[in-house]
Amino acid sequence: MKNETRSEQFHPPSVIGTLLRKLHVDIPLFIGLVLACSLSFLILYSASGQDITVLIRQAARIGLAFFLMIILAHIEPQQFHRHSAKLYTLGVVLLLAVLIFGMVGKGAQRWLNFGFFRFQPSEMIKITTPMMIAWFLSGYTLPPKAKQLFMAALLIIIPTVLIAKQPDLGTALLVASSGTAVIFFAGLSWRFMAATALVLAGLTPVLWHFMREYQKARVLTFLNPEADPLGKGYHIIQSKIAIGSGGLHGKGWLGSTQSNLDFLPESSTDFIFAVFAEEFGLSGCLGLLILYLLIISRCLYIAVQAQDTYSRLLAGSLTFTFFVYVFVNIGMVIGILPVVGVPLPLISYGGTSMVTLMASFGILMSIHTHRKFLPT
């Protein structure tokens, strides 16, 4: 009864709305995503130096990503539940394959080349890891016991280590956080979390020991970017200059001197937020953050509305991962987090992460639109 009234609240008045509902599309989420992608075009046009081909490629990717999202939205959540273990295993095997056969790209092994297309298993594992953990934990009574926690931790650590070895610190971080988010939603005790945090803090020096030189350099640079203004600190300094010079209202669209004159590196990809901040100022930044917050809110609402434990855990985790994307990217660009290769979700130029993100939104829509309403 309750559910029915709620569904009437969102009853779209138009033909398009009906069509979208038939497509298993969640309209508020869809609107949020379309808004974000439109913003992406706007900023990319400026950040790429008004390069139309960049926009066309981005449009192709977004189109593909939306297509994948709608396909996934049509699949019933039970199907995801059923294939979670298989997909996870496949993902881990592919990661191993990358390590063994992977071709060298950008000094890091991330790709599998299938001849006609290149595939990045770490992107797939971003979704399959939370699916696996959710599937595993939803089989037991929540909150999980120590034994299950240990198993879950192992399931997270395997892909995380494999990705970190590639090495791709950013993706490893996202995979770890998406898995951990599932455990958190599953009801991990606060006390245990505090204890783990302490242990992790103690392990930091050990972790430092195992980090690659360039990863160490990034962290050091983050801690003191001014020490090497033309070398390692250049990214962060130029990015801060871009953001700071934007001021309250920004320099206006296409007005970014930092990006247009090439002072800001990677202005179309990881550092696109700096361009946005320079052109649209604090007010624009607040607007973007609110848009992200609205998307997150809607996703959390979907998670709460989900009808089984697996769906809830998965939805919660995917939402949190999305937030981690936003936070890590912006945090890095504004200089409060170290530089790790995480794009600004939905905005940055670049294919694979966009597709993965849309896939997770597809799963969220699937969870929301396949709810079985209780008969009155």
Add this chain to the structure above:
Amino acid sequence: MKDPLAENRMFLSRTVAIFAIILILMCGLVGRLIYLQVVGHEHYSTMAKSNRIKVVPSPPTRGIIYDRHNRVLAENIPSYSLELIPEQIENLDKTLQRLQKLLDISDEKIAQFLKHKHQSKRFDSVPLLLRMSDEKVAKFAVVRPYFPGVDVHARLVRHYPYKDLTSHVVGYVGRINERELKSLPVSEYRGTHHVGKLGIEKTYESLLHGKTGYSEIETNAQRRAVKIVSSDDPEPGKNLHLTLDVDLQKTAYDALEGHNGAVVAIEIKTGEVLVLASRPGFDPNPFVYGISSKAYHALQQSDAQPLFNRALRGQYPPGSTIKPFIALAGLENKVTEFHHKLFCPGYYQLPKVKHKYRDWKTWGHGAVDMSDAITQSCDVYFYDLARTLGIERIHDFLQKFGFGEKTGIDLVGEKAGLLPSKAWKRRVKKQPWYPGETLITGIGQGFLQVTPLQLARATATLANKGHVVTPYLVDKNYHFKAGRVYPDEQIKLDEQNVDDVISAMVNVVHGARGTARRLKKGINYQIAGKTGTAQVFTVKQEEKYNKDEVTLKNRDHALFISFAPATDPQIAVAVVVENGGHGGSVAAPIAGKIMKQYLMPEVKTVDEK
């Protein structure tokens, strides 16, 4: 086993917790954004601007120097130079080695470059090779892509077409050295590599240099210019017109051939310097693009001292050329009369002193009056006059004609000569003045020293009947801008006395027994002159001066002062020929040629060889 409701509640609370965490972290982001965009906005705006705006100096074009007939003495010619921006070169040593091999650059040029690099600002273009030949430009053009940060620039390079002829007047520009870098106004000399080092180039540096312009250029991260934001055009340096006449200068310089010496010619009515020649000169052009230390050493060590400006800095005993002034001093001080006669036995003795002061004419001139004494250059007459006057009156009178002090010509480095007095000797030599020293001062020997320029000026002043002439090289209008004002001085003289002395000087050239009588040939005006032969080498008592026995270095200096026309004086010329021997035979013809060319330009000067 499973409790869906409890799970549902737990999940809801977890979702709320996550949402709270997300909100808090978002607030953290917003806080940081406010810090950067509101608090730090001004700071980062400035940094963004300095990131993209580069201030580039546009050096002004140096003023051109002309002679009085608009012939170019110093010009700027376009030439190619090989320049490096050290900051854009990854391996400077290797690049220099490769360039050295490719373009055959001397080690010295490399060392010079490294020195200049050291002095230059970041991202400044530092020249390695100036005045590249077309062949070298072509050679480099082929391999240019392999030399990032190295480029060929077209620059204006100073050129002196008359080379050694005008080197001592015009001077030259050279690379700014470390000492000059400290004293020059930094902003005015950004982008300028050269500064006047000598002569007019140095004296009028501020006028010739002009005003540096600046353009604010928007650059990208690769420092490539994107567009010009604003620009302030440079103000080119002022062109200078010298009073010098290159034709006369050439006549003087050529006439000095085979000797070291100096010629100065001044226009009497104005003080304009027509000739300021010092031989030997030197080619100033190598100094512009960096003379090799070997070549410089050779110039410095040469016995002929080509770098020494004899006209301005050479200090010589005036010899008999001082006699007209001593004569005038005697007349003005009323210690003698123009017609006063004296018997010259060929020597002069002070009372109670055995020492004989010799006349150049061993057997004496016999009975001479002042006119004869000047015409025949009788020494004994002037020993006597000098003794009567005393050194103090001689000093005071000669001082009025500018001896012993700088003429104030607009050239740097002028020497003042030496006009001795009792006070001077006590102060400097810590000795009393001896009467014998007065005698030899009377014939322009002893301590007395003058520069060729001083001689010319004193002659001009005499010709001008006491109206002091101040020599200058650049149009007077510029002097007032440069803060210099020339005194308009008149020495109080009895006109009759001046006319008497001048008439005696006319006799030097036109009289039957004049020491420079050869000059009167083929001229339609009268010359007033006075020969001089300055002893460099002291001949001992009872010894005879034998020209052939004396080495060239110790041979007498030949001098001649003159002005013409005697009735309406226009040009005054002073000539000093080092070790030239007799003034009348060596120095006088040079002055004669110049005056003839100046006063009778229609008659082609016939070489009197």
